[in-house]
Amino acid sequence: MTNMRVVLITLPMVFVTIISLVVTMRVQAASRAFFVFGDSLVDSGNNNYLLTTARADSPPYGIDYPGHRPTGRFSNGVNLPDLIGQHIGLSEPTLPYLSPQLTGQRLLVGANFASAGIGILNDTGIQFVGILRMFQQFSLFEQYKQRLSGEVGAEEANRIVNEALVLITLGGNDFVNNYFLTPFSARSRQFTVPQQYCTYLVSQYRNILMRLFDLGARRVLVTGVGPLGCIPAQLATRSINGECVNEIQQAAQFFNQLLLQMTKDLNTQLGCDVFIVANAYQMNMNLITNPQNFGFVTSKVACCGQGRFNGVGLCTALSNICPNRDLYAFWDPFHPTERALRFIVQDIFNGTSDFMSPMNLSTIIAMDSNV
Ligand SMILES: *[C@@H]1O[C@H](CO)[C@@H](O)[C@H](O)[C@H]1NC(C)=O
Numbered sequence: 225m226t227n228m229r230v231v232l233i234t235l236p237m238v239f240v241t242i243i244s245l246v247v248t249m250r251v252q253a254a255s256r257a258f259f260v261f262g263d264s265l266v267d268s269g270n271n272n273y274l275l276t277t278a279r280a281d282s283p284p285y286g287i288d289y290p291g292h293r294p295t296g297r298f299s300n301g302v303n304l305p306d307l308i309g310q311h312i313g314l315s316e317p318t319l320p321y322l323s324p325q326l327t328g329q330r331l332l333v334g335a336n337f338a339s340a341g342i343g344i345l346n347d348t349g350i351q352f353v354g355i356l357r358m359f360q361q362f363s364l365f366e367q368y369k370q371r372l373s374g375e376v377g378a379e380e381a382n383r384i385v386n387e388a389l390v391l392i393t394l395g396g397n398d399f400v401n402n403y404f405l406t407p408f409s410a411r412s413r414q415f416t417v418p419q420q421y422c423t424y425l426v427s428q429y430r431n432i433l434m435r436l437f438d439l440g441a442r443r444v445l446v447t448g449v450g451p452l453g454c455i456p457a458q459l460a461t462r463s464i465n466g467e468c469v470n471e472i473q474q475a476a477q478f479f480n481q482l483l484l485q486m487t488k489d490l491n492t493q494l495g496c497d498v499f500i501v502a503n504a505y506q507m508n509m510n511l512i513t514n515p516q517n518f519g520f521v522t523s524k525v526a527c528c529g530q531g532r533f534n535g536v537g538l539c540t541a542l543s544n545i546c547p548n549r550d551l552y553a554f555w556d557p558f559h560p561t562e563r564a565l566r567f568i569v570q571d572i573f574n575g576t577s578d579f580m581s582p583m584n585l586s587t588i589i590a591m592d593s594n595v
């Protein structure tokens with residue numbers, strides 16, 4: 225009788241353990257790890273843990289995020305890594321590396337090292353003070369790999385990193401928060417645009433991508449810079465009648481051309497399509513040129529901000545906030561709304577070679593799952 229009861233009690237526990245083992249293994253097998261590097265377009269909350277003014281941890285940021293709470297994402301809702309993560313089958317958003325929740329088995333699905341305000345150059349975003357520059361994001365990644373090895377062993381850790389998808393979004397701040405930040409910035413006295421400065425930026429970006437390769441990355445989605453001359457922050461200060469600022473647009477396009485050539489050369493040199501470039505400029509330009517085709521009422525006025533085009537200053541609880549974020553292409557003076565990002569992500573996954581070079585992410589994922 226007593227024995228029987230013990231059996232009855234322990235059996236379900238054994239079952240639960242077996243089921244949870246199976247579930248855990250399925251979850252791990254269903255998706256590859258995801259790593260994210262770069263700036264505010266992809267920061268999911270690292271800056272919450274840093275002494276910096278570049279932060280999105282108070283309302284109205286996150287107003288449309290599950291739970292309607294700010295998380296450190298520079299969006300009204302989810303951000304670009306969240307959407308890519310969902311489409312590659314991750315069950316949870318990739319955690320910021322600095323989050324205390326990122327421990328144990330959670331390390332196996334990846335981490336986000338991005339930090340708002342940073343650029344390719346170390347002097348980009350100095351006004352934001354304590355942010356994680358690229359060399360710091362990489363040293364945290366090395367620390368991460370050590371911790372991952374502690375969980376699963378060095379060989380398995382290398383496999384997880386090699387088979388992961390990596391996203392890097394960088395470069396916008398080198399223009400808007402460095403070269404074009406003030407009329408006579410140090411970089412603008414040193415270099416001409418577009419030629420000299422873009423050439424310098426891309427030579428430095430090359431080192432960053434090679435470092436990523438040396439750290440084990442084998443599939444890296446690189447987003448070029450967007451149409452920086454059209455963001456409400458630039459319209460507010462430099463545009464007379466709402467036209468995109470030509471000098472900045474030219475610089476962004478020239479940078480993207482050099483970036484594309486540089487990654488092609490790297491892929492040739494490495495003998496493999498490690499670097500996949502998303503034409504973020506053209507993807508965003510479609511939304512900006514014909515907002516009505518995408519159901520937006522405007523692509524010039526930010527949802528959250530103040531002054532001309534709602535593009536002056538920061539988005540805070542005291543700003544003008546639009547009631548329906550889905551009608552705006554821009555959330556704040558610098559960043560797209562979640563709805564705009566959903567169109568971008570469609571192009572990243574399913575776009576033609578005009579958008580994705582050498583091929584789109586769906587094709588990459590199909591190829592990688594067949595090996
Ligand atoms: C940024 O600083 C780090 C550390 O001092 C250095 O290793 C790296 O080369 C610098 N990057 C650039 C682009 O100057």
Ligand SMILES: *[C@@H]1O[C@H](CO)[C@@H](O)[C@H](O)[C@H]1NC(C)=O
Nearest residue numbers: 311569570571572573574586
């Ligand atoms: C890409 O296209 C496939 C097939 O039409 C679809 O199932 C998928 O949702 C699309 N992906 C994105 C991100 O739009």
Ligand SMILES: *[C@@H]1O[C@H](CO)[C@@H](O)[C@H](O)[C@H]1NC(C)=O
Nearest residue numbers: 573574575576577583584586
């Ligand atoms: C991109 O993705 C879709 C699959 O969703 C595919 O049908 C299409 O041919 C791809 N386009 C290019 C140019 O690779």
